Amino acid sequence: xxxxxxxxxxxxxxxxxxxxxxxxxxxxxxxxxxxxxxxxxxxxxxxxxxxxxxxxxxxxxxxxxxxxxxxxxxxxxxxxxxxxxxxxxxxxxxxxxxxxxxxxxxxxxxxxxxxxxxxxxxxxxxxxxxxxxxxxxxxxxxxxxxxxxxxxxxxxxxxxxxxxxxxxxxxxxxxxxxxxxxxxxxxxxxxxxxxxxxxxxxxxxxxxxxxxxxxxxxxxxxxxxxxxxxxxxxxxxxxxxxxxxxxxxxxxxxxxxxxxxxxxxxxxxxxxxxxxxxxxxxxxxxxxxxxxxxxxxxxxxxxxxxxxxxxxxxxxxxxxxxxxxxxxxxxxxxxxxxxxxxxxxxxxxxxxxxxxxxxxxxxxxxxxxxxxxxxxxxxxxxxxxxxxxxxxxxxxxxxxxxxxxxxxxxxxxxxxxxxxxxxxxxxxxxxxxxxxxxxxxxxxxxxxxxxxxxxxxxxxxxxxxxxxxxxxxxxxxxxxxxxxxxxxxxxxxxxxxxxxxxxxxxxxxxxxxxxxxxxxxxxxxxxxxxxx
Numbered sequence: 395x396x397x398x399x400x401x402x403x404x405x406x407x408x409x410x411x412x413x414x415x416x417x418x419x420x421x422x423x424x425x426x427x428x429x430x431x432x433x434x435x436x437x438x439x440x441x442x443x444x445x446x447x448x449x450x451x452x453x454x455x456x457x458x459x460x461x462x463x464x465x466x467x468x469x470x471x472x473x474x475x476x477x478x479x480x481x482x483x484x485x486x487x488x489x490x491x492x493x494x495x496x497x498x499x500x501x502x503x504x505x506x507x508x509x510x511x512x513x514x515x516x517x518x519x520x521x522x523x524x525x526x527x528x529x530x531x532x533x534x535x536x537x538x539x540x541x542x543x544x545x546x547x548x549x550x551x552x553x554x555x556x557x558x559x560x561x562x563x564x565x566x567x568x569x570x571x572x573x574x575x576x577x578x579x580x581x582x583x584x585x586x587x588x589x590x591x592x593x594x595x596x597x598x599x600x601x602x603x604x605x606x607x608x609x610x611x612x613x614x615x616x617x618x619x620x621x622x623x624x625x626x627x628x629x630x631x632x633x634x635x636x637x638x639x640x641x642x643x644x645x646x647x648x649x650x651x652x653x654x655x656x657x658x659x660x661x662x663x664x665x666x667x668x669x670x671x672x673x674x675x676x677x678x679x680x681x682x683x684x685x686x687x688x689x690x691x692x693x694x695x696x697x698x699x700x701x702x703x704x705x706x707x708x709x710x711x712x713x714x715x716x717x718x719x720x721x722x723x724x725x726x727x728x729x730x731x732x733x734x735x736x737x738x739x740x741x742x743x744x745x746x747x748x749x750x751x752x753x754x755x756x757x758x759x760x761x762x763x764x765x766x767x768x769x770x771x772x773x774x775x776x777x778x779x780x781x782x783x784x785x786x787x788x789x790x791x792x793x794x795x796x797x798x799x800x801x802x803x804x805x806x807x808x809x810x811x812x813x814x815x816x817x818x819x820x821x822x823x824x825x826x827x828x829x830x831x832x833x834x835x836x837x838x839x840x841x842x843x844x845x846x847x848x849x850x851x852x853x854x855x856x857x858x859x860x861x862x863x864x865x866x867x868x869x870x871x872x873x874x875x876x877x878x879x880x881x882x883x884x885x886x887x888x889x890x891x892x893x894x895x896x897x898x899x900x901x902x903x904x905x906x907x908x909x910x911x912x913x914x915x916x917x918x919x920x921x922x923x924x925x926x
């Protein structure tokens with residue numbers, strides 16, 4: 395059977411200042427009709443660059459192709475196409491779902507209008523027919539309350555709904571090839587499962603092929619027909635998915651397959667609670683045109699729990715369940731009603747001076763290190779910033795503490811004069827951990843610290859956090875929607891749904907015998923895509 399897409403000897407170069415960087419080297423890839431091909435590898439391996447080259451989206455002439463390079467789609471050479479021919483292909487015959495829908499969708503336009511625009515650009519029909527077609531697509535991707543959501547802006551939708559809108563736009567012209575670039579990375583496990591099931595269903599209904607790009611081999615194993623593994627711009631292994639997983643040949647493929655978090659074996663059982671929460675409620679004011687009547691959203695509802703000393707509590711639940719809001723309240727970043735007792739002291743009863751001392755002992759590591767680290771400061775300045783608030787050190791003492799913290803997270807202290815953009819995602823997360831660690835806290839809140847990282851880098855960060863916990867006698871609240879990571883880190887599990895803690899207990903018990911239907915649903919969705 396004639397291939398739909400045939401990539402031959404593809405080499406991609408980028409002009410960086412005075413040098414030329416080779417991002418992809420002699421890549422060969424074939425995708426047949428009505429077939430799902432998985433393209434996997436760690437960040438920086440060249441996956442997304444390869445995908446964007448198929449639609450000629452790279453910034454030419456800064457990006458250029460090797461003389462022997464060829465991308466043939468449905469018998470047509472893409473690399474020789476003029477702009478008029480490319481416009482007929484892009485969004486019509488080849489569509490792409492980008493990794494982050496919030497940055498791909500226009501925040502100033504309603505989502506329905508954006509789907510309609512995509513239809514009208516490639517098809518000659520009336521706007522009224524395009525609106526009807528757009529609404530049918532929204533129904534196809536299972537958006538609830540289509541008429542209301544049609545007039546919503548991107549920020550008014552959940553992450554899963556925004557991703558469904560991106561899929562609807564991609565399918566608006568029934569493409570022959572759909573390129574899905576990390577379409578489920580930042581989604582909850584239940585939404586992730588829904589998106590993958592939806593894409594499989596639509597593939598059969600529309601009869602298209604899919605190039606599925608991800609760093610998660612668990613997804614690829616269940617979802618793809620064939621797989622290509624990329625490392626440092628080269629394809630190091632190819633074959634049908636079943637054969638590659640059952641008998642991987644390349645060391646790098648073996649490493650990726652084995653990069654699955656294993657369940658924590660030792661459970662810390664300290665009876666004395668270090669952090670306790672009693673009747674905690676958190677309200678957010680809602681925008682309201684009525685000046686005399688204020689309305690509030692009840693985000694966290696009557697939460698009670700205790701965290702034993704030197705243990706790890708895993709806090710899990712879907713987006714919007716109240717996990718991060720609860721973490722921010724414990725860190726003293728937002729107001730709350732109820733009591734937070736830290737090391738025997740009720741925080742609400744303390745003076746501002748006493749609260750300042752406690753804040754030194756409670757540190758938080760945020761989900762996105764690139765967003766939480768100032769791009770204008772060196773990592774040395776970032777890590778040492780808290781020392782100026784809580785201590786009076788001489789410059790030499792401060793430099794030594796910064797060096798100690800960087801060494802603790804396995805970053806060379808000589809790199810402290812570099813800026814965040816000069817580090818990988820995993821390294822930036824280590825810097826964020828060092829920034830919290832330098833104040834010698836006793837309690838750390840880890841809010842989705844590994845969700846944006848490759849699985850192999852996740853393992854490194856998890857091991858680092860475990861080692862730090864032992865060395866510095868830390869207590870953790872670990873917030874995540876990735877239950878495989880939570881299982882690897884946690885002694886106890888708290889499950890949140892709609893602001894309530896609906897289930898709690900030792901991690902082994904919750905994972906092996908969940909009592910609540912909601913917990914069982916989360917576990918089934920998460921462990922369904924495990925490679926182990």
